[in-house]
Amino acid sequence: xxxxxxxxxxxxxxxxxxxxxxxxxxxxxxxxxxxxxxxxxxxxxxxxxxxxxxxxxxxxxxxxxxxxxxxxxxxxxxxxxxxxxxxxxxxxxxxxxxxxxxxxxxxxxxxxxxxxxxxxxxxxxxxxxxxxxxxxxxxxxxxxxxxxxxxxxxxxxxxxxxxxxxxxxxxxxxxxxxxxxxxxxxxxxxxxxxxxxxx
Numbered sequence: 001x002x003x004x005x006x007x008x009x010x011x012x013x014x015x016x017x018x019x020x021x022x023x024x025x026x027x028x029x030x031x032x033x034x035x036x037x038x039x040x041x042x043x044x045x046x047x048x049x050x051x052x053x054x055x056x057x058x059x060x061x062x063x064x065x066x067x068x069x070x071x072x073x074x075x076x077x078x079x080x081x082x083x084x085x086x087x088x089x090x091x092x093x094x095x096x097x098x099x100x101x102x103x104x105x106x107x108x109x110x111x112x113x114x115x116x117x118x119x120x121x122x123x124x125x126x127x128x129x130x131x132x133x134x135x136x137x138x139x140x141x142x143x144x145x146x147x148x149x150x151x152x153x154x155x156x157x158x159x160x161x162x163x164x165x166x167x168x169x170x171x172x173x174x175x176x177x178x179x180x181x182x183x184x185x186x187x188x189x190x191x192x193x194x195x196x197x198x199x
Contacts, residue, residue, distance in 0.1 A: 093123055096174035096182060100125050103186040112193040123175040127155070128168045134196050139166050151188035 075081070097119035104116040104127055113130035129147070131137045137146070140157035147153045155170035163169065174182070 093174060094119070096177065096179060097123070097125060099179055099182050100172060100174055100186070103182070107186075107190055107193065112190065113196065114189075114193060123173055125172045125174070126158075127170050127172055129155075129170065129193070130168050131193075131196060132166055132168050137196075140168060140170070143168060144170070146192065147189060151185070151192045153185045153189050 101116050101119055104114055104125075108115045113134065115128050115130070117126040119125055129143050131143050131146070132139075137143060140159060144155055144157055147155055155172055158167065158169040158171065161171070177185075
């Protein structure tokens with residue numbers, strides 16, 4: 001199911017699709033629904049945790065304009081549409097993660113200073129750009145700037161997640177990119193890495 005199809009309940013209550021805003025709202029609501037469903041299915045969470053989460057979801061929904069509330073209520077009854085979207089979302093994310101991992105691993109096999117940990121079920125991939133000590137590069141910030149400035153490729157250093165060391169480890173996300181964007185971005189990264197001094 002496409003997100004545009006999921007927008008039908010919104011359109012039935014008077015919304016107009018303007019620049020994909022309705023589709024974005026539907027995607028956000030689906031994410032909330034999926035998170036709530038995951039919480040419901042997790043036996044390690046206590047009943048009070050599930051009630052608290054549902055309360056938070058309802059409080060958020062209560063702040064929405066009435067037409068959106070009506071549309072969401074109608075959409076939540078479309079269980080097969082939600083399941084179809086969930087399956088499609090997981091399939092598309094896995095495709096992108098596998099593509100990102102495969103292209104980075106191909107660079108490693110070709111002798112470039114990069115390696116990745118195989119995808120483990122999120123929208124992120126952990127990648128090490130082993131450039132510390134190559135030329136004038138001494139920090140993850142220098143690697144981040146190099147990739148951004150020379151390859152137009154954004155990465156988040158592990159320091160953002162509490163790792164203090166300058167190890168060349170970064171997190172990459174596939175949440176908002178297409179396979180074509182991944183291919184093009186990694187071609188630019190390959191070019192930049194091929195120009196770095198070999199240790």
